[in-house]
Amino acid sequence: MFTFQGHISGSQESLQLLQKLSITAVGKREKLLRVIKNPVTQYLPVNSRKIGFSYSSEKSTPIQDYVAAVNDDVGLVFVVGAMAHGKISHDYTDDFIAISGHPLSAGWCTSLICGALMEKWNIF
Numbered sequence: 001m002f003t004f005q006g007h008i009s010g011s012q013e014s015l016q017l018l019q020k021l022s023i024t025a026v027g028k029r030e031k032l033l034r035v036i037k038n039p040v041t042q043y044l045p046v047n048s049r050k051i052g053f054s055y056s057s058e059k060s061t062p063i064q065d066y067v068a069a070v071n072d073d074v075g076l077v078f079v080v081g082a083m084a085h086g087k088i089s090h091d092y093t094d095d096f097i098a099i100s101g102h103p104l105s106a107g108w109c110t111s112l113i114c115g116a117l118m119e120k121w122n123i124f
Helices: 011-020 063-069 106-120
Strands: 002-003 022-024 030-037 048-053 075-079 095-097
Touching: 063 106, 075 106
Parallel strands: 048 075, 048 095
Antiparallel strands: 002 030, 022 030
C-alpha cells in the first residue's frame, strides 16, 4: 500500500520507490509517494470512499464514470492488488468494482485511475 501526493511519472521514480520505499520531490524534502505499513486503516482519510478493484466483481463500471460520480468533498482510496487476477478481500473497502471484463495488471489499473482523476480535475 502507498500514499500519493502531487505529480509522479516515469520509471526512474519506480526504481526510487523500490530502493528507498519513497519518492521525494526534486530539490525539496517533500515526499510525493511512500510505502506504508500495516494496518493500513490508520493511514486512510476519515471521509473517504475505499474502492477495491476486481475483474470478477459483479459491479462493472468505467473508471471515468465512477470517479466523476463521486462528490469532490469525498476522498478516494483505491485498493489495487499486485496481480492480474483474483479478488482483493479486505474489510476496509466500501465497494468492489470491475473496470474491465479482463484481468488487468496493477500498473495498468493505476494508470487508468490517474487518467480518470486527470479528466475529473481537468488536468491536461
